[in-house]
Amino acid sequence: MTTKLIVDCSTGVTTEVELTAEEIAEREAMAAEYAVQKAQEDAEVAAKAAAKASAEAKLAALGLSADEIAAL
């Protein structure tokens, strides 16, 4: 069970309590949003890596050495 920490500044007492239904719903909504965001980020990284690999392969096909490609 996910819990939160509540610090009562009038007493200095910290208590660990379970999330409310509203807070659980908020967390679930944020988790869904994060999943979408993460998938987009992962796709962007993969696309960038694929484009880089494709460009390097084309340069190699033109006769550039690995050192020459790395120097670009």
Place this chain on the structure above:
Amino acid sequence: MATYTLISSVIVGSGGAANIEFTSIPATYTDLLLKVSPRISSTNGTVYVDYNSSTSNQSWNRLYNSSGSVGADTGSRQYITAVTSDYTANTFGSTEIYIPNYASSNNKSSLVDTVQENNSSTNLQALVANLWSNSAAITAIRIVPFSGTFVQYSTAYLYGISNA
């Protein structure tokens, strides 16, 4: 001369915490200062900051340096950053939230200085101007990760600052 008084503090235990809330904040100080050293169980370092449990009427402007890429942008929900699960083990973020005139009837602007710690060139630091457009006195502050939970040994210290 300003006097800093520790109001309350918390250290996250072994079970972690979905969020941290300071409640019943006394209105007797001039300003508030919240110092947070957070690490979360997710790879997203965003941690929202809500006053009086309100998630509306919030906005921010920031200057940032993200792994050497600098910029400025705006957003809609007050935030700080935390060290994430993919950063160097046992490192924690460093953040200060300074809230002037927190008990006044004006809108509540605050300054955030937030830095992630990582033994790598990958990290983020930002200066953020947070704003809560609400006239109510701040009596509670909640920090809640966008994803994941605060891990053990994350800390938060709330200070009251008196001008007299």
